[in-house]
Amino acid sequence: MVQSAVLGFPRIGKNRELKKATEAYWSGKISADELNTAAKNLRLEHWKLQKDQGVDIVPSNDFSFYDQIMDHSFTFNAIPERYLKYDLTPLDTYFAMGRGMQRPAADGKPAVDVPSQEMVKWFDSNYHFLRPEVSDKTEFKLNSTKAVDEFLEAKQANIQTRPVLLGPVTFLYLAKATKESSVKPIDLLPKLASAYVELLKKLVEAGAESVQIDEPILALDLPKEVLDSYKSTYETLAQAGAKLILTTYFGPLKQNIEILKGLPVAGIHIDVCRAPENLDDTLSILSDKQVLSVGIVSGRNIWKTDFQKAVAVIEKAIAAVGSERVIVASSSSILHIPHSLSGEDQLKPEIKRWFAFAVEKCAELAILTKAVNEGPASVRKELEANAADAKARAESPITNVKAVRDRQAAVTPEMHTRATPFEKRYSLQQESLKLPQFPTTTIGSFPQTKEIRVTRNKFVKGLISAEEYDAFIRNEITDVVKFQENIGLDVLVHGEPERNDMVQYFGEKMEGFVFTVNGWVQSYGSRCVRPPIIVGDVSRPGPMTVKESAFAQSVTSKPMKGMLTAPITILRWSFPRDDVEESIQAQQIALGLRDEVLDLEKAGVRVIQCDEPALREGLPLRRADWAQYVDYAVKAFRLATGGVKDDTQIHSHFCYSDFNDIFDAIQGLDADVVSIENSKSDMKLMSVLSNYKSCIGPGLFDIHSPRVPPVEEFKERIDALIKSVPKNRLWINPDCGLKTRGWPETTADLENMIVATRIARNENA
Numbered sequence: 048m049v050q051s052a053v054l055g056f057p058r059i060g061k062n063r064e065l066k067k068a069t070e071a072y073w074s075g076k077i078s079a080d081e082l083n084t085a086a087k088n089l090r091l092e093h094w095k096l097q098k099d100q101g102v103d104i105v106p107s108n109d110f111s112f113y114d115q116i117m118d119h120s121f122t123f124n125a126i127p128e129r130y131l132k133y134d135l136t137p138l139d140t141y142f143a144m145g146r147g148m149q150r151p152a153a154d155g156k157p158a159v160d161v162p163s164q165e166m167v168k169w170f171d172s173n174y175h176f177l178r179p180e181v182s183d184k185t186e187f188k189l190n191s192t193k194a195v196d197e198f199l200e201a202k203q204a205n206i207q208t209r210p211v212l213l214g215p216v217t218f219l220y221l222a223k224a225t226k227e228s229s230v231k232p233i234d235l236l237p238k239l240a241s242a243y244v245e246l247l248k249k250l251v252e253a254g255a256e257s258v259q260i261d262e263p264i265l266a267l268d269l270p271k272e273v274l275d276s277y278k279s280t281y282e283t284l285a286q287a288g289a290k291l292i293l294t295t296y297f298g299p300l301k302q303n304i305e306i307l308k309g310l311p312v313a314g315i316h317i318d319v320c321r322a323p324e325n326l327d328d329t330l331s332i333l334s335d336k337q338v339l340s341v342g343i344v345s346g347r348n349i350w351k352t353d354f355q356k357a358v359a360v361i362e363k364a365i366a367a368v369g370s371e372r373v374i375v376a377s378s379s380s381i382l383h384i385p386h387s388l389s390g391e392d393q394l395k396p397e398i399k400r401w402f403a404f405a406v407e408k409c410a411e412l413a414i415l416t417k418a419v420n421e422g423p424a425s426v427r428k429e430l431e432a433n434a435a436d437a438k439a440r441a442e443s444p445i446t447n448v449k450a451v452r453d454r455q456a457a458v459t460p461e462m463h464t465r466a467t468p469f470e471k472r473y474s475l476q477q478e479s480l481k482l483p484q485f486p487t488t489t490i491g492s493f494p495q496t497k498e499i500r501v502t503r504n505k506f507v508k509g510l511i512s513a514e515e516y517d518a519f520i521r522n523e524i525t526d527v528v529k530f531q532e533n534i535g536l537d538v539l540v541h542g543e544p545e546r547n548d549m550v551q552y553f554g555e556k557m558e559g560f561v562f563t564v565n566g567w568v569q570s571y572g573s574r575c576v577r578p579p580i581i582v583g584d585v586s587r588p589g590p591m592t593v594k595e596s597a598f599a600q601s602v603t604s605k606p607m608k609g610m611l612t613a614p615i616t617i618l619r620w621s622f623p624r625d626d627v628e629e630s631i632q633a634q635q636i637a638l639g640l641r642d643e644v645l646d647l648e649k650a651g652v653r654v655i656q657c658d659e660p661a662l663r664e665g666l667p668l669r670r671a672d673w674a675q676y677v678d679y680a681v682k683a684f685r686l687a688t689g690g691v692k693d694d695t696q697i698h699s700h701f702c703y704s705d706f707n708d709i710f711d712a713i714q715g716l717d718a719d720v721v722s723i724e725n726s727k728s729d730m731k732l733m734s735v736l737s738n739y740k741s742c743i744g745p746g747l748f749d750i751h752s753p754r755v756p757p758v759e760e761f762k763e764r765i766d767a768l769i770k771s772v773p774k775n776r777l778w779i780n781p782d783c784g785l786k787t788r789g790w791p792e793t794t795a796d797l798e799n800m801i802v803a804t805r806i807a808r809n810e811n812a
């Protein structure tokens with residue numbers, strides 16, 4: 048019999064229970080015991096939920112208090128020394144690794160001041176993980192039995208689960224060595240593999256029938272030494288006697304398939320949503336005992352699975368290896384999609400029927416499995432409904448809007464190019480803006496306080512009028528502008544108080560998107576987003592940000608920066624359509640933004656920032672596919688911004704530090720000023736900065752952490768930057784927006800940043 052499997056379930060909870068409990072713990076409102084109880088309840092609820100939908104193999108150890116990758120650092124004792132010197136509890140040590148910790152000495156306990164680990168994007172998704180960190184001193188050993196404990200917890204509730212582990216090769220490939228250490232992470236594989244064996248043995252003893260071991264890097268172009276390491280590593284793991292299902296996802300295995308041949312694992316999981324060719328490739332190397340797990344229900348999007356096509360793929364696998372050796376699975380963990388569609392009653396029924404969220408994806412897996420086990424007649428009603436939904440979507444008028452397509456057809460190459468080269472237009476901008484050396488600015492958002500969120504919530508629920516809400520927002524903007532004037536920033540922002548999210552906000556203003564009320568997806572730690580869904584051709588019916596930016600400019604004589612989210616970021620942080628090329632969707636969004644940029648300019652806004660932080664994560668996982676992506680991504684940005692006058696200054700912003708891969712694309716955007724995350728990356732940007740030909744503001748402090756760097760630390764960073772960036776091109780700013788921070792640390796951070804800038808100006812005048 049074919050079995051169904053989920054590779055990982057969203058852990059945040061239908062109503063973000065996990066977010067609420069962890070944040071309550073951090074603010075001292077609940078105890079560690081209460082937090083653990085909340086987590087335990089959620090785990091149980093999620094296991095039961097998946098079982099109730101009919102899933103055969105449900106995962107355990109997919110739960111995490113902060114990040115599942117950091118859980119592995121903790122489990123295998125890859126805990127940098129800086130977190131161990133404060134005698135914190137294990138739970139607080141763990142949270143300090145995730146979010147840093149800064150607290151004064153109190154009650155006989157010493158002061159704590161430690162930054163978090165580096166946070167990076169999980170492949171091409173909007174999920175962030177904490178990059179594992181190893182050094183010459185790292186001693187891998189079993190520091191936690193979380194995976195075993197959670198397996199037993201489920202077992203006690205009579206639920207047999209399949210524990211999920213991140214594979215050791217992926218763990219070390221994604222790891223970095225601490226600055227002062229000479230170790231090459233991948234060289235530590237033999238030592239790490241021994242610790243894995245210890246854990247696997249414990250799982251077998253506890254009764255685990257199989258273990259899912261994730262090696263997603265197999266969807267990347269990998270160096271030979273990494274590929275070669277699989278054989279010996281998995282031979283070591285085999286000593287534990289666990290039945291391992293080696294799990295790959297997010298793309299085609301291509302030539303990496305070779306290393307899977309003969310690997311001592313009980314089964315292989317492949318993603319056939321992203322890469323249908325994985326099926327034939329894997330069948331060609333599968334041994335006659337190994338199980339094939341076919342990832343046919345997408346863990347990355349919210350579209351209903353096409354049952355007819357899916358059944359055909361599963362039948363092909365069954366024909367090749369027999370039904371006892373086939374598992375029907377989600378393509379990847381379904382962490383990346385919202386919990387459930389129930390309660391999304393504001394969605395028009397004719398559109399809602401196109402979607403499946405996590406709970407509905409579980410039901411899809413059960414239906415598909417029944418279809419192949421018991422025959423299509425056993426699920427005829429479901430198959431017919433699925434076909435009818437797909438037909439209705441294909442025929443919907445919103446998927447092809449003539450006015451939008453006509454405008455796209457009229458786009459010319461000139462629309463992508465500014466009239467004058469950077470050098471010349473930047474001096475015109477300087478004449479008009481009159482900015483000092485090392486201009487200071489922020490990235491856009493200021494703290495989204497409880498008061499802002501609650502007021503917006505009242506407005507959304509109709510408890511206050513649009514006039515009251517507008518007045519509240521104007522007040523917030525005025526306060527933020529005055530704050531920036533007082534503190535001495537040079538280019539101001541309005542603070543984005545009117546925005547629930549930098550992508551959702553724009554989606555709500557454009558045609559072609561729909562929204563959820565509770566479709567939360569975890570982004571990092573306790574932070575979530577509600578990605579809008581692109582259902583049809585996109586257009587901008589009217590101004591989206593002009594009212595707020597023009598108002599903000601009217602209350603100050605300093606330059607006000609208009610703030611937009613750029614096309615690729617809107618596209619990638621939404622759920623895009625799967626029936627139209629992403630390049631077409633990006634161009635539609637770009638045309639809407641172009642109108643917005645020109646309207647901002649008309650309203651007297653002379654500096655306009657278009658944030659493109661998702662540009663890097665959008666890079667296809669395989670280099671061979673990069674050029675085509677970069678071409679349309681860069682064109683979309685240039686189409687959005689290319690129509691402005693010479694003295695209108697275009698900024699862009701990127702919150703990642705892997706500048707190398709994307710350097711040419713960022714240069715190609717032809718922005719006048721870019722800000723880029725830098726503070727947590729050991730200033731690794733340095734080597735490339737000197738080659739950048741426009742202005743650049745490498746981030747000076749980490750906005751994900753409440754920790755405030757002292758003035759000297761800021762000054763050291765500025766001094767280091769001056770060595771790489773020409774002095775007339777360096778801007779001073781944080782890593783990213785300040786929306787997640789509170790006012791006290793925001794004030795202290797910016798004060799210290801500005802004091803350090805003034806010292807640097809005096810020294811470099």
Ligand SMILES: CN1c2c(nc(N)[nH]c2=O)NC[C@@H]1CNc1ccc(C(=O)N[C@@H](CCC(=O)N[C@@H](CCC(=O)N[C@@H](CCC(=O)O)C(=O)O)C(=O)O)C(=O)O)cc1
Pocket residue numbers: 173495497499500501503504546547548549550551570571573574575576577620660702786787
């Ligand atoms: C820059 N980043 C972003 C990414 N993706 C996005 N789509 N947006 C981003 O900004 N990816 C990369 C990074 C990730 N960073 C972040 C940073 C911050 C958050 C975040 O703060 N998320 C918030 C939710 C934001 C939101 O939608 N706010 C709404 C709803 C607020 C709310 O919870 N309201 C309550 C009622 C009020 C209350 O009692 O507080 C409710 O609905 O129950 C709004 O402001 O209107 C978070 O809290 O997680 C995410 C990614």
Ligand SMILES: N[C@@H](CCS)C(=O)O
Pocket residue numbers: 490491492549610658660700702783784785786
């Ligand atoms: N303007 C946005 C960019 C975040 S990437 C902000 O400041 O929050």
Ligand SMILES: [Zn+2]
Pocket residue numbers: 490660700701702782783784
């Ligand atoms: Zn950012």
